Structure formats: structure tokens, C-alpha cells
Amino acid sequence: MADLTAALFARYNRVMRGTFVGVLIVACALVYIQFRMTLGAETSSLGQRMQEQAVSLDAIVKTASDAVNTMRIQAQTWFRLHPQGAEPSVLLRALQPGAAPGSIELEQLPPPWTVADAGNLTGLVGVRTPAIDRELEMALSLNGAFKTIKANLPGSTWVYYTSAYRFINIYPWVSSKKFFYADSLKQKEFFAGVEPVADPSRHILWTPVYLDEAGQGVMVTASAGVYDDKAFRGSVSLDLTLVQLNQFVRNWDESLGTLFIINDRGQLLAHPTLVRPGAQTILQAAEAFPPALRRDLPATLQAADGDLVELDGYYVETLGIQNAPFHLVLLVPRWNLVKVALETGVPSVMLLVMGLTLMLLIASSFTYRDAIVPAQKLVRYIQEEDRGSVKSIPDIPQAWRPWFLTIQNVFNAHTQLVSIQQELDVARRMQQSIVPTRFPSRPDLQMFARMIPAREVGGDFYDYFWLSDQKLGVVIADVSGKGVPAALFMAVARTLLRAIAPSAAGPGACLALANDLLAQDNEATMFVTLFYGILDTGTGMLEYANGGHNSPWLVAPDGTVSQLPGTGGMALGVIESVPFVQASAQIASGSTLLLYTDGITEAFNPAEEEYGEARLAGHLAASAGLGVEALLKRLVDSVYEFADGAPQSDDITCLAVHYGAAGPTKA
Known part of the structure; x- marks a missing residue:
């Protein structure tokens, strides 16, 4: 009897060990499925957040582009509405000869004008003609727009109009002793780049990153050409520091990787650690990438354009900005996402193993009730979710509920994306019907x-x-x-x-x-x-x-x-x-x-x-x-x-x- 009992007990143990091993195999399979699904969900979520960040960054850049375009439209509208010029304004009459022959400056502002209301207009115009006075009057009319843009646009330092007639109106007002027009300004890209030969399509130009000569640090300029009918007259420009862009990338959750901004000139505009406030050094875009990705940076950027892709142990995605030649780049070590995926599934597995061990000590029926049956329900639930026939989460042990909720959330997110696409299709058909x-x-x-x-x-x-x-x-x-x-x-x-x-x-x-x-x-x-x-x-x-x-x-x-x-x-x-x-x-x-x-x-x-x-x-x-x-x-x-x-x-x-x-x- 003892031998039979031992044999039965040994057989029972073999059955329990076999059951336990089988359940462990199922659990490992579920862990792998969970891991792959979580990793996919994390990469998908990162891609979606990148799209949202790109939209937000584009809105910031568009504000500057719109400001430049507004100045251009105002200037060109003034030319159309004043084909013969206008009666001399108070500011035009206040222009005085400068120290150099043929120079002018607005060193003294007539009341009630103050340095908060107007910029300083300086230049080497030579003999003043009606045509020059007409353009001087137009440039002075932009002071209101300059003041509004400077007040409402974070990061703006200088707003100005540069004329082909050799003068500049720059806001905020600065004494002509500190800054006076020089012909070298017309060689700068903000002016030369919007001339008809360089920019026949009259786009908004964004210059490369440069160090401000007035000590404002690293900045970039947005500029546009101004035309009097078909005649090129000059450029309206807006100088921006990179403070706002760097604040933008620093708001990104660093646990999700590093977010930074580069331009089409291969320069680094914003980075949470490499670009510091008050920096006086222009960094190249390659410095933000690890050596493995830096070797063939153009190929890396092309491969990651618009998609979160895995390259040499990193997840990389780049998104172009519509209103400026900038690219938003996300760089995430692969281990970061793998760790998140593992942390999501491992606690549930530990609970499962502990529960299975306890159930083996109690009875085989408990094993079937608390492990095999929930696993079967989970697989069935996935299949039903895939067919769209799930009504509610079935009655399951609490330890299994996170699995079902995760699967439910993934399928719900997919359904919402399909619904959004359908609504856009309806909007398109409605627009076509108009x-x-x-x-x-x-x-x-x-x-x-x-x-x-x-x-x-x-x-x-x-x-x-x-x-x-x-x-x-x-x-x-x-x-x-x-x-x-x-x-x-x-x-x-x-x-x-x-x-x-x-x-x-x-x-x-x-x-x-x-x-x-x-x-x-x-x-x-x-x-x-x-x-x-x-x-x-x-x-x-x-x-x-x-x-x-x-x-x-x-x-x-x-x-x-x-x-x-x-x-x-x-x-x-x-x-x-x-x-x-x-x-x-x-x-x-x-x-x-x-x-x-x-x-x-x-x-x-x-x-x-x-x-x-x-x-x-x-x-x-x-x-x-x-x-x-x-x-x-x-x-x-x-x-x-x-x-x-x-x-x-x-x-x-x-x-x-x-x-x-x-x-x-x-x-």
C-alpha cells in the first residue's frame, strides 16, 4: 500500500509538474505576446506623440512666418495704396542728416513718439528723391507692426526693414551711435536670399543659425522680399533667439528619449542638454547623434523620415516642419522601450506563478480554475476582440484583469483610428458635395x-x-x-x-x-x-x-x-x-x-x-x-x-x- 501510495503520489507530482510546466509555457507565450503588443503600442504611442509635437512646433514657427508675411503684406499694400507717395509724416520730417555725407538717421523722436513706439531709421541714401521719400514713408509705417510683433512673439529680438535704397528701419530703437546702416547688410542672407534672382517664388526665407553681432547669442532670421508691384524694394526680417525652441524640447519627457531640432543646413537648433541658455557656439546636427548613427547621417535621416524605425540599437524618427526648413528628431535607446514593455508584463507573470504554486499545493482543481480557464478566456477574448464581437470582459481572477484591459485598450485605440478616418472620408464627401x-x-x-x-x-x-x-x-x-x-x-x-x-x-x-x-x-x-x-x-x-x-x-x-x-x-x-x-x-x-x-x-x-x-x-x-x-x-x-x-x-x-x-x- 505504501508503495502504491508513493507511486500514486509520484504520479500526482508528475501530473502537477507537467501541468505546471505546461501553464508556465502558456504564461511565457502570453508574456511574449504581451511584450510584443506593449512594445508595438509604445512605438505607436511615441509616433503619435511625435506627430503632436511636430504640429505644436509648426504652430510656433508659423507664428513667426505669419508675422513676417503680415509685414510683407502691409508693406506691399502701402505701396499699392500710395502710388504717388503721401504727405510727409511727422517721423519723415524728423529724419536728420547723419555724420557721413548723404546719410540720414532718426536719432530724435518727435513727441508723442517714444523709443517704445518706433525704430531707428538710418541709411546712406545720398540725394533724397520722391521715390526714396516714398519708400522711407512706407518703412516708417511699419513701426506699428514692429511693435506688435516684438510684444507678442516670444524670442524675437530685432524686427526690421532693409531697403535696396541703402537704409534700414530697425526695432526696438537703438542709437545710431551703436548701430548704423552698412552696405554689408545687403550681402547677408536675410537680404540677398530674398532678392528676385535668389527667390523668384517669393517664399519666407529662414537663414542658417548664426551668432548675433549685438551679443544676443545664437539666433535665426525669418525674412521675406517686399515688392512694389513687380519691383523689388527690400526685405522685412525678424530675428529670433533659440530660447523658445529649446524650452519646447526641454518640456519633452526625457524617459521617452531625447527630442531635438535640426535645420536643413545641418545645424543643431535645440537640444535639452547640448544647447544651453546663452550659448555662444553653433553646433552641428551630427553632434546630437551617437557615433553609430553619425557615420552616415543623411541615410539615417532619410530612413527615419516620418516613421519610428530601429537603427543600430536606437529608435529614430524625424518629422519635417511645414512652415520652416526644420526637422524634429526623436532619439530613443531601444532598451528604454524594451524595459517599459518588460515592466508592463513581468509583474503579472510573477503573480501568475505565485498563484499557480499555491494552487498546486491546494488542489489540481484550483489550477484548472485559476490558470487554465483564465488563459483560455484570454485567448478567446483576443479572438472576439479581433472579430469585434466582445460585449464585456468575462468573469476572471483579478490578476488577469490587466491583461484584458491592455488588450481592450489596444483594440479600442485601433477602432477609434478607423472611426476618425471614416469621419474624414465623410467630411471629404460633404466638401465635394458643396x-x-x-x-x-x-x-x-x-x-x-x-x-x-x-x-x-x-x-x-x-x-x-x-x-x-x-x-x-x-x-x-x-x-x-x-x-x-x-x-x-x-x-x-x-x-x-x-x-x-x-x-x-x-x-x-x-x-x-x-x-x-x-x-x-x-x-x-x-x-x-x-x-x-x-x-x-x-x-x-x-x-x-x-x-x-x-x-x-x-x-x-x-x-x-x-x-x-x-x-x-x-x-x-x-x-x-x-x-x-x-x-x-x-x-x-x-x-x-x-x-x-x-x-x-x-x-x-x-x-x-x-x-x-x-x-x-x-x-x-x-x-x-x-x-x-x-x-x-x-x-x-x-x-x-x-x-x-x-x-x-x-x-x-x-x-x-x-x-x-x-x-x-x-x-
Whole structure:
């Protein structure tokens, strides 16, 4: 009996050890699954947080870009509104000759002006002419904008206008004994880089990082060219220290890795430890990377562009910033994420092993109840979650609950992402439904349009509406920015235009009223470029006004291609009480009018070449005689063929109107 008992006990122990080993194998498998899922969730979460940080950084940079663009718009608007100059202002009369021959300075500010209200204008203008005085007056008119930008933009040090006429207006006011205009300023990149030869597209320029000569430390400058019609006059510039960028990266949780910022010149702009407050040294981007990644840094940055990838024991991701040539970089040692994944699963495993040991001492039934059954439920729960049929977490021991909650959270996050994508698809379809999809097709008038957003929703729109039996209004517009904010602003602009147009005296008056309404309480500083024309289908006369938009092209019956003369209007929504000049053109019978947005002409190919106005004109000439639908199809196909797979950077929208009894000769 004793031998039988021993044999039975030994067999029982073998069964229990086998059961225990089996459960341990299952537990290890679950730990591995948990580890992989947690590691995947951590990398996904880091990628999402990086996207959020990139959006936040872009908002910071956009504030500076918008400030520079606002100064440029104000300067160019002043030129348009004062073609012959203006009565000399108090500040202009206060300009005094400097020590050097032909020099000027604003060393003494006339009351009530103080050094808090204006900058010091110094220069070597020589003999003053009406043209020079006109530009001096414009530069002095920017003082209000300088003061506002300096007060509201953290990190700004100097705000200034530099003229090709050899003078500078710099804010805050600084005595001419400490700073006076020098011709060497025109050789600096903030000026030379925005001249027409260097910047024909008139973009916002960001300079490399440099040491401020006035002792303000390491900084960068945002600059833009100022034009009087087509004539280059100078540049508006904003000097920024890197304090705000460094504060931005220091707010990142260091346990999640190191966040830093580099520019396209290979320089390090911000780093939580390498770039210190008051630093007087410019560091290269490579210094922020470990030696293993530094050997082939361009390849590293390219591989990690937009994705969190594992390279030589590190997780790396880089995200470009839309409003500046900056890149946000995240560098995480792989062990950091592995440790987090292990710490998430190991405590649960320890509880499981202890529970299993206790259950083996009590009875085999406890083992089945507290280990095998929960494991089976967990696998079943994962399968049900995958099928989307889970109603609630089943009745399980408390030690198993974190497993189920983790799986539940992962699947819920996935479901939310799918739901967001579906909502964006609905928004895109709703936006497409706002614009007309049916067009007139009469013996004397044919129309067709195409709109292809760069994202799920866009900021472009086109429209047409009848103002009378024979007067047709046509509109095309491009809202600043992209995505949902641009789409909302687009809907508001279209609704206002439609409401105003029937009662407006003409296109110019219509745009003026729409601009005033859009500019009111426009805290988002969004604007829209817009062309609005009224075609009399009885006479062929086109009355139109242009709010900073691309001038339409006209294809004559003989194939000649030309652009409608511009009216010099500015974008809507920037400032109130701006007049819009109205013009008219006679449209010959058999002509086709093409309205379009800059998503066509500013399409880029992989070689960073622009489609451009000249290529568009050549394409229209080669497409003369096509029907409006065939014309737009060939035009969009031409843009895509030119882009050669490069990502679409802007919305593509175009509207073709064929006028005249003689219809197109080719299908």
C-alpha cells in the first residue's frame, strides 16, 4: 500500500509538474505576446506623440512666418495704396542728416513718439528723391507692426526693414551711435536670399543659425522680399533667439528619449542638454547623434523620415516642419522601450506563478480554475476582440484583469483610428458635395471643373451661379493652409460670396464687402485668394475682380493663349476696408477661359522643379479646340505626369468656361 501510495503520489507530482510546466509555457507565450503588443503600442504611442509635437512646433514657427508675411503684406499694400507717395509724416520730417555725407538717421523722436513706439531709421541714401521719400514713408509705417510683433512673439529680438535704397528701419530703437546702416547688410542672407534672382517664388526665407553681432547669442532670421508691384524694394526680417525652441524640447519627457531640432543646413537648433541658455557656439546636427548613427547621417535621416524605425540599437524618427526648413528628431535607446514593455508584463507573470504554486499545493482543481480557464478566456477574448464581437470582459481572477484591459485598450485605440478616418472620408464627401457637379451645356456656353484635395479635405473651391437670365458668375479660390481649418474657412467664404453677389454693384464691390466680413475677428489669421468674374452670355463681356489669386488664362479661337490683366487686389480676410479694382475684358466667341489654383503651377517633381506658368501656357496652346471636360482631364494628367510620383503638396482645382456659339472642334 505504501508503495502504491508513493507511486500514486509520484504520479500526482508528475501530473502537477507537467501541468505546471505546461501553464508556465502558456504564461511565457502570453508574456511574449504581451511584450510584443506593449512594445508595438509604445512605438505607436511615441509616433503619435511625435506627430503632436511636430504640429505644436509648426504652430510656433508659423507664428513667426505669419508675422513676417503680415509685414510683407502691409508693406506691399502701402505701396499699392500710395502710388504717388503721401504727405510727409511727422517721423519723415524728423529724419536728420547723419555724420557721413548723404546719410540720414532718426536719432530724435518727435513727441508723442517714444523709443517704445518706433525704430531707428538710418541709411546712406545720398540725394533724397520722391521715390526714396516714398519708400522711407512706407518703412516708417511699419513701426506699428514692429511693435506688435516684438510684444507678442516670444524670442524675437530685432524686427526690421532693409531697403535696396541703402537704409534700414530697425526695432526696438537703438542709437545710431551703436548701430548704423552698412552696405554689408545687403550681402547677408536675410537680404540677398530674398532678392528676385535668389527667390523668384517669393517664399519666407529662414537663414542658417548664426551668432548675433549685438551679443544676443545664437539666433535665426525669418525674412521675406517686399515688392512694389513687380519691383523689388527690400526685405522685412525678424530675428529670433533659440530660447523658445529649446524650452519646447526641454518640456519633452526625457524617459521617452531625447527630442531635438535640426535645420536643413545641418545645424543643431535645440537640444535639452547640448544647447544651453546663452550659448555662444553653433553646433552641428551630427553632434546630437551617437557615433553609430553619425557615420552616415543623411541615410539615417532619410530612413527615419516620418516613421519610428530601429537603427543600430536606437529608435529614430524625424518629422519635417511645414512652415520652416526644420526637422524634429526623436532619439530613443531601444532598451528604454524594451524595459517599459518588460515592466508592463513581468509583474503579472510573477503573480501568475505565485498563484499557480499555491494552487498546486491546494488542489489540481484550483489550477484548472485559476490558470487554465483564465488563459483560455484570454485567448478567446483576443479572438472576439479581433472579430469585434466582445460585449464585456468575462468573469476572471483579478490578476488577469490587466491583461484584458491592455488588450481592450489596444483594440479600442485601433477602432477609434478607423472611426476618425471614416469621419474624414465623410467630411471629404460633404466638401465635394458643396461645390457644383452639374454644369451648363448650352450651344453658347459649356463648363466643367475638377477639384483634387491634397489631403482628405482641402481649402480650394470653385463655384458658378446665375445672376440673371444671361449673366453668369464664376468663382475660384484658394484658402491659406490645408486640412479641416482650411475647409471650414472655405465653406464660410463661399457662403458669404454667394450671399453678397446677387445684390453687389459688381465684382469689385462684392469682394470688398466679403473681405470686410472675413477680416472681422479673424483670430486664426486665415485668408483666401479669390477670382470672381461675371460673364454676360449675350455680349461676351467679362467683368471681374481679383483678390490676390492667379490670373485666369484665355484660349482664343485661333489657339492664342493669354492671361487676363491683373487688378492688383490682395487676399481676402487680411485687413478690412481694402478696395478691389474691377476690370473688364471682351471674350471672343469660341474662346475658353481657364480659372485655376496654384496647386497646378506649384506642383513639383522629384527634382524639385516647378510646373510653372510657362508650362501651363504651352499646354493650353497645345490643347486648343478641346472640349472643356477633355481640356481639364488632359491638364490634370499633365500635372501628374510632370510630378512623376512626387507627393501632392497643394490642392488642385480648375474651372473651364467655353463661350460662344461655335463649340469645341475636338472631343
